[in-house]
Amino acid sequence: MKKTIFGILFSFLLQPLFAQQADLLIQGGHVIDPKNKIDGIFDLAITKGKISRVAKNINPNHAAKIIDARGLYVVPGLIDIHTHDFYGPDSARHFCYGTKSILPDGFAFSSGVTTVVDAGSSGWRDFPVFKKQIIDSSKTRILVFLNIVGAGMRGSDYEQDTSDMDAKKTAMVAHQYRKYIVGIKLAHYKRPGWKPVDEAIAAGKQAGIPVMIDFGEHDAPMPIKELFMDHMRPGDLFTHCFAELKGREPIVDPRSKKLKPFVWEARKKGIGFDVGYGAISFSFSQAIPSVRAGFYPNTISTDKHATIKNKIKDLPEIMSEFLAIGMSLQEVITAVTWNPARAIKHEELGNCSVGAIADITILSLSNHKALFYDHSGYSLEGSGKFKTVVTIKNGETVYQAGK
Numbered sequence: 001m002k003k004t005i006f007g008i009l010f011s012f013l014l015q016p017l018f019a020q021q022a023d024l025l026i027q028g029g030h031v032i033d034p035k036n037k038i039d040g041i042f043d044l045a046i047t048k049g050k051i052s053r054v055a056k057n058i059n060p061n062h063a064a065k066i067i068d069a070r071g072l073y074v075v076p077g078l079i080d081i082h083t084h085d086f087y088g089p090d091s092a093r094h095f096c097y098g099t100k101s102i103l104p105d106g107f108a109f110s111s112g113v114t115t116v117v118d119a120g121s122s123g124w125r126d127f128p129v130f131k132k133q134i135i136d137s138s139k140t141r142i143l144v145f146l147n148i149v150g151a152g153m154r155g156s157d158y159e160q161d162t163s164d165m166d167a168k169k170t171a172m173v174a175h176q177y178r179k180y181i182v183g184i185k186l187a188h189y190k191r192p193g194w195k196p197v198d199e200a201i202a203a204g205k206q207a208g209i210p211v212m213i214d215f216g217e218h219d220a221p222m223p224i225k226e227l228f229m230d231h232m233r234p235g236d237l238f239t240h241c242f243a244e245l246k247g248r249e250p251i252v253d254p255r256s257k258k259l260k261p262f263v264w265e266a267r268k269k270g271i272g273f274d275v276g277y278g279a280i281s282f283s284f285s286q287a288i289p290s291v292r293a294g295f296y297p298n299t300i301s302t303d304k305h306a307t308i309k310n311k312i313k314d315l316p317e318i319m320s321e322f323l324a325i326g327m328s329l330q331e332v333i334t335a336v337t338w339n340p341a342r343a344i345k346h347e348e349l350g351n352c353s354v355g356a357i358a359d360i361t362i363l364s365l366s367n368h369k370a371l372f373y374d375h376s377g378y379s380l381e382g383s384g385k386f387k388t389v390v391t392i393k394n395g396e397t398v399y400q401a402g403k
């Protein structure tokens with residue numbers, strides 16, 4: 001009996017030593033983990049691809065590898081909720097297995113992004129090809145909003161074809177591939193009428209997933225109040241929320257520079273506002289009055305795709321712009337980690353809980369003046385710029401600046 005108690009006691013005493021064995025220890029960084037309300041200097045240990053500990057002064061003697069993160073920010077791996085990744089060699093196919101999409105391994109890790117969400121490049125017809133040709137062979141984690149148009153974003157004519165918008169077939173494919181498909185997308189519809197919106201929402205309802213809507217290339221703009229209050233559901237997402245373009249009703253009145261009152265109501269209802277920065281889909285004239293009125297985007301995203309006119313900015317650059325506009329550091333990090341994880345119902349991502357997938361991004365934030373421009377030429381001065389220093393996915397270092 002005595003021996004047993006001694007044995008238990010002995011193994012209990014030794015346990016912390018062995019339990020602390022880490023494959024990687026990130027030391028002394030400023031950890032921001034919005035889900036767990038962590039915001040301060042901590043060490044973070046990773047074991048077998050999972051986060052094993054976040055604490056002050058973790059013993060480094062039992063770590064296989066150490067990263068010195070002093071002076072840097074350590075945050076959950078960034079999630080870019082609006083990208084186009086279904087690259088293929090045929091320019092006539094646009095975003096859907098065409099040259100307007102970009103392979104994410106070419107841009108994601110170097111910009112601190114471990115998860116991209118493709119925003120509607122494929123519909124139900126081509127998703128299996130997308131999965132086989134791109135998703136399965138990419139190192140970047142790719143999740144998908146499935147287009148309500150069966151042919152996806154093959155070009156504008158295809159996207160006007162309401163006879164190819166089939167909620168049932170779309171929901172069936174979304175259900176079949178639920179490991180990858182996190183939502184439904186509607187984009188680029190130009191004609192009057194609510195059929196495409198309602199069909200996308202019907203598919204979302206049937207599959208139990210949110211809908212992301214790119215609303216407004218209409219010849220006569222359609223009312224967004226009606227879209228928000230009468231059609232979209234709580235949890236659905238309105239992307240390109242700071243666009244000021246012809247055919248699209250903006251959320252800020254361009255004359256009074258005031259956020260329209262129903263936009264607050266839409267937020268209260270639970271509609272998510274996504275940036276989807278893109279080539280021309282973001283204007284300071286919309287973002288500045290919104291943010292300064294306290295209306296922050298729920299999610300900050302790039303709308304990364306290939307375009308001749310403009311290079312689409314990387315996520316850390318866009319995050320820096322929102323800092324310059326006046327969002328707090330914590331709010332900016334939340335909009336690229338925990339908020340997108342919640343929006344796509346993948347709460348295993350975007351946080352540093354013990355046991356969570358070890359996707360980590362280490363960022364520097366310079367403290368000298370930076371100038372930012374939108375597509376209209378409007379410029380804004382900021383006081384710092386984020387840069388990706390290290391990106392870790394599933395516990396593996398997949399990018400290191402200067403290497």
Ligand SMILES: [Zn+2]
Nearest residue numbers: 082084119303
């Ligand atoms: Zn897009």
